[in-house]
Amino acid sequence: MSIFEGFVFRRGDSPIHRLDPRVKFLYTVLMLVLAVMFSEMPILLILFLSQVPLVVAAGVQRSWAKTMRGSVFLALLIFFTNLATRWAYANFTLHPVYLEESVAMTLRFLTLVESFSVFSLTTSPDDLSLAMERVGIPYWFCFAFTTSIRLMPALARDAQTIINAQKSRGLELERGSFLRRVRNYIPILIPLIVTTIRRSLERAEAMESRAWGATENRTSLTELRMKTSDYITLALLSALLLVGVYVRLYVKIPRLVDLIPYAIKP
Amino acid sequence: MIEVEDVHYTYPNGIQALRGVSIRIRDGEFVAIMGENGAGKTTLVMHMNGLLKPTKGRVLVDGVDTRDVSVAQLSRKVGLVFQNPDNQFFCSTVEEEIAFALRNFGFSEELVKRRVAWALNLLNLTRYRERSPFTLSGGEKKRVALASVLAWNPEVLILDEPTIGQDFRQKEKLRQFILQLNSQGRTVIIVTHDVEFVADCDPAPRVVLMAGGRIIADGDARDVLTNLELVEKASLIPPQVSQVFHHLSDLGLPRNVVNIYDAQRVILERLGVRG
Numbered sequence: 001m002s003i004f005e006g007f008v009f010r011r012g013d014s015p016i017h018r019l020d021p022r023v024k025f026l027y028t029v030l031m032l033v034l035a036v037m038f039s040e041m042p043i044l045l046i047l048f049l050s051q052v053p054l055v056v057a058a059g060v061q062r063s064w065a066k067t068m069r070g071s072v073f074l075a076l077l078i079f080f081t082n083l084a085t086r087w088a089y090a091n092f093t094l095h096p097v098y099l100e101e102s103v104a105m106t107l108r109f110l111t112l113v114e115s116f117s118v119f120s121l122t123t124s125p126d127d128l129s130l131a132m133e134r135v136g137i138p139y140w141f142c143f144a145f146t147t148s149i150r151l152m153p154a155l156a157r158d159a160q161t162i163i164n165a166q167k168s169r170g171l172e173l174e175r176g177s178f179l180r181r182v183r184n185y186i187p188i189l190i191p192l193i194v195t196t197i198r199r200s201l202e203r204a205e206a207m208e209s210r211a212w213g214a215t216e217n218r219t220s221l222t223e224l225r226m227k228t229s230d231y232i233t234l235a236l237l238s239a240l241l242l243v244g245v246y247v248r249l250y251v252k253i254p255r256l257v258d259l260i261p262y263a264i265k266p
Numbered sequence: 267m268i269e270v271e272d273v274h275y276t277y278p279n280g281i282q283a284l285r286g287v288s289i290r291i292r293d294g295e296f297v298a299i300m301g302e303n304g305a306g307k308t309t310l311v312m313h314m315n316g317l318l319k320p321t322k323g324r325v326l327v328d329g330v331d332t333r334d335v336s337v338a339q340l341s342r343k344v345g346l347v348f349q350n351p352d353n354q355f356f357c358s359t360v361e362e363e364i365a366f367a368l369r370n371f372g373f374s375e376e377l378v379k380r381r382v383a384w385a386l387n388l389l390n391l392t393r394y395r396e397r398s399p400f401t402l403s404g405g406e407k408k409r410v411a412l413a414s415v416l417a418w419n420p421e422v423l424i425l426d427e428p429t430i431g432q433d434f435r436q437k438e439k440l441r442q443f444i445l446q447l448n449s450q451g452r453t454v455i456i457v458t459h460d461v462e463f464v465a466d467c468d469p470a471p472r473v474v475l476m477a478g479g480r481i482i483a484d485g486d487a488r489d490v491l492t493n494l495e496l497v498e499k500a501s502l503i504p505p506q507v508s509q510v511f512h513h514l515s516d517l518g519l520p521r522n523v524v525n526i527y528d529a530q531r532v533i534l535e536r537l538g539v540r541g
Contacts, residue, residue, distance in 0.1 A: 158353070164317050165354040167337045168346040169414065170370030187366070190356035194400065198352070 008063070008153055009124050016058035016122045020230040021131035023237070024119050030237050031115035034244050040253040041104040048111045051118060060121040067117045071110065079106040096257045125149050130224050139218055147203075155196065162191045267292050268314055268344070268422065268453075273323035275309055283309040285479040286323070293421070296448040297455045298464045298487070301476035302501035307457045308349075310476070311424050314455075316340040342371055345420030349427040351411035355399040360391060363399050364414045371418055385417035389443075405436045422453040429460045437463055445469075465491055465505035465524040475500040488522045 016024075034047055055064045082102035087094055125146040132142040163173070166187045173184050226234075247253070268291040275284040283306045291297055299307045312318045313325045316332040316339075325332045327340055348354060357363040364385050368378045386392045389409045394402060399410050408428070416423065425444070429437050437460075445467060448454045456471075458464065464471060470487035475496055483496045490496060492508045504512075511523045511532075519536065523529050 161348070161350075162353045164312065165348045167317060168315055168341050168348070169354065169367035170338045170341055170418075172336065172338050172370070187354075187356045191353055194355070195352050 009120060009122070009149075010060075010063070011124070012059060012122065014058045014122070015229070016054060016118070018227075018229070019122075019233060020224060020226050021123050021127040022134070022224070023226075023230045023233050024123055025128075025131060026234070026237055028115045028119045030241055032112060033241070035108045035111045037244060037248055038253075039101070039104055039108070041100050041107065041256055043247075043253060044104050044107040044111060048107050048114060051111070051114050054118055055114075058118065058122050060118070063121055064114075064117055067113065068110070071113050075106050075110055078109050079103065082106070096260075097255065100256050120149070126222075127224075130220060130222065133220075134224055140213065155192075158195055159188065159192055162188050162195075165191075267326075267328060269326040270310070270313065271323050271326070273310075273313060273320040273325060275306075275313070275318060276321050283479055284313075284320075287476075287479070287481055288323075289474060289481060289484065291422075291453065291455065293453055294448070294451050295453055296444075296467070296469075296471040297453075297474060298467075298471045299455065299457045299474045299476060300459055300461070300464065300500060300502060302459060305476040305500070306479040307476055308426055309479075311346065311426060311455065311457055314340075314422070314424060315344040315346050317346075338370065341367075341420070342418065343420055344422040344424065345415040345418065346424045347412050347415045347426065347428070349430060351399075351407040354411060354414070355407070358398055359396055360399050360402075360410050361386070361395045363410060364417050367414060367418055373418070381417045381419075385413040388416065389413045404431050405433070408432065408436075408440075416447075422455065423447060424455045424457070426457045427459075428456060429458060429463050441467060459502060461491060461497075461502050461505050465507065466526075468525065468527050470524065475502075477501070488524050488528070491524050492522045 031047065031051070035044065038044060038047075055061050079102050082105045083098060086098040086101065090098070128149075129142040129146040132145070133139060167173075171184065171187055173181065173188075175181070176184070268289075270287055270289045273284055273287045274282070276282045287306070287310060289310075299310065301307055309318065313320060313332065314327065316325075316327075316335065316337045319325075319333050327343060332340060355363055357366060361382055364382045365378050368381055373381065383392075386395055389412060391406070391409055391413055394406065394410075399407065402410065408431075412425070412428075428440055428444075432440065441463065444454055444456065456464075464473065464487055467487070473483070473485065473487045473490040474481055475483040475490060477500045482499055483490050483493070491502075491505055492511075494504060494512070497504050505524045507526055507529050508521075508524050511519055511521055511529070515521050520532060523532055
């Protein structure tokens with residue numbers, strides 16, 4: 001469950017925390033766009049590394065590191081799937097280029113995880129909900145969305161309790177073949193889904209008995225306002241987007257294998 | 267025998283749940299671990315079947331360090347019934363639910379069938395065998411959870427908060443059942459903050475009081491639960507009968523009375539009547 005650790009907001013105070021949630025959301029979207037725009041390893045590596053200072057500036061490196069460690073399994077899966085596919089397409093021959101391309105795809109995934117992690121670690125669910133409302137998303141949707149984020153830790157706790165209960169009944173998660181191991185998770189998943197559905201129904205009843213949704217137009221205690229630092233960040237993000245588009249259209253990006261003289265071209 | 271030796275445990279999130287706990291539970295004992303929420307009761311029992319391994323100190327089950335064996339191996343000996351039965355049901359019938367652990371432990375199908383029938387009968391669940399565990403009432407679910415552990419006949423049975431959400435009649439039945447299991451020589455450990463439930467057990471169990479990750483008292487229920495200072499420290503309220511006897515102590519009545527059976531005996535003796 002450690003992968004969730006890096007998506008759970010904890011109160012903190014840093015320049016990143018103080019940014020307007022809308023600006024931070026744009027940053028995440030920009031990272032997504034850039035990561036999809038480029039498939040070259042060097043660029044993706046830069047994208048990945050360039051976010052590390054943000055993580056440090058926000059002081060969330062420990063939770064972030066946990067997420068990164070948690071995503072190792074998926075990253076490896078992506079890497080080997082890519083490599084195996086390329087290998088199979090090339091009539092079962094291996095070439096350094098394939099290696100580089102597979103690493104690039106893995107980095108793309110990690111970059112996305114990283115930017116979402118920075119966003120959710122430094123943005124409180126309340127701020128996020130406010131930002132979403134301001135963009136015109138209906139309140140009921142914002143509420144459902146932020147509640148699901150807020151319930152993530154509770155879900156992780158439930159999952160741990162269920163794992164403990166089933167282990168006490170002799171379930172061994174790590175035993176058997178790959179398929180067998182996947183099947184081992186059924187006794188965990190079913191109680192988890194059932195308790196989650198049951199809890200959400202109870203929550204809905206509790207909310208309705210407290211007159212949830214009684215007024216059409218909600219007012220809010222805190223209003224979002226853009227500060228100078230927000231406008232500066234916005235300008236920087238726009239500049240980054242322009243640079244990205246320019247590089248994509250007019251610059252030929254070298255592959256790493258081309259830079260190594262003795263690499264053999266396919 | 268379960269030996270807990272100076273065990274400390276800190277959860278990954280930094281919460282220190284146990285701060286130096288030592289306790290020895292002999293075969294055939296009946297122990298109630300009591301204390302307020304967050305005192306470390308559940309954390310302690312989760313060490314006894316190896317779900318948690320001590321950060322410092324060690325836990326021995328029949329002389330074997332819990333670090334050296336798997337949870338499955340330990341559970342064969344130490345059966346732990348969790349508080350909320352909804353956390354373990356996933357099969358479509360009660361029967362399958364009870365058979366799950368038996369298959370995990372590698373029992374033969376023939377034996378599984380026999381043990382399931384035995385457990386269903388023991389907890390009066392035979393008529394529900396084909397029902398889905400999700401459709402049962404709260405009390406019935408608790409019984410299915412208990413049956414699913416008792417089915418493999420563990421030497422030690424641990425019940426975490428068995429009385430929560432149970433009505434008076436169900437509690438009374440549960441108490442008789444626990445006492446019966448214990449009288450057959452099985453070690454029974456219950457984790458609870460239900461003082462009246464423990465006080466009414468006859469014979470009285472050994473009571474272990476916990477507070478702030480430490481054991482603050484360990485002894486016979488009649489001595490521990492009537493000690494106002496200790497009970498207060500564990501954020502519990504003394505049994506009602508004991509409160510009455512505290513107020514009657516100026517009449518020369520003893521203070522260490524926790525249930526009506528003892529009370530009756532003491533009062534009759536006092537009145538010079540042979541019961």
